[in-house]
Amino acid sequence: MSDDETFRDFVTRQWEPLSRTAYLLTRDRALAEDLVQSALEKTHRHWRRVDAPEVYTRRVMINTAISWRRRRRWTEVPLLPTDEGGQSDPYGQADNRQVLLRALRSLPPRTQAILVLRYFEDRSEAEIAQVLGCSAGSVKSQASRGIARLRELLRQEGAGNTSTSLLGGLA
CATH class of the missing domain: 1.10.8 (Helicase, Ruva Protein; domain 3)
Incomplete structure (x- = not known):
C-alpha cells in the first residue's frame, strides 16, 4: 500500500x-x-x-x-445564543451539557485538553502523556485540579445540586 x-x-x-x-x-x-x-x-x-x-x-x-x-484571545469573543444564559432548552440534559461546556471552556487550554482526552475520549493517562509530551503524573495532577476547578465553577454557576450529576463519569 x-x-x-x-x-x-x-x-x-x-x-x-x-x-x-x-x-x-x-x-x-x-x-x-x-x-x-x-x-x-x-x-x-x-x-x-x-x-x-x-x-x-x-x-x-x-x-x-x-x-x-x-x-x-484579545480580538475575538464568541457570543453564541447558548452563551447568553437567558434562553432555556426544554430538555434538562441539553442545559446540563451547556453548563458543563461553559465551565470547561473557562479552564486553561492544556487542562481542557487533558479532561477532553481523559473523560470524553476515555484515553489512559499514559496515552494522554504521550500525546501531550509530559509525564503521566502531570496528567493525573492536572486532571485532578481540573475536576476540582470544574466542581467549583459549577457551584458558582448555581448548578451546585446538579454538579455531581453533571460531572457524572468524571472522577
Missing part, C-alpha cells in the same frame, strides 16, 4: 474521533472541522516519519487549538 493510500485509510478511520475531540476543544463545529483538516494537513507533510499517527495527529491538533486560542 502506498503512503497516500495508508494516509487516506487513516483519515477515513479517524475522521469521526478527531472531529469529536476537535469540537470539544473548540466548541464550534466549523472551527472543529478546520482544526481537524489543519492537523491532518500537518500530519500528511510528515507522514513517512510518523510512527504513531493517532498520537501525532492529536498532539498537532491540541497544539494548533492552543495556538489559535492564543491568537484570538
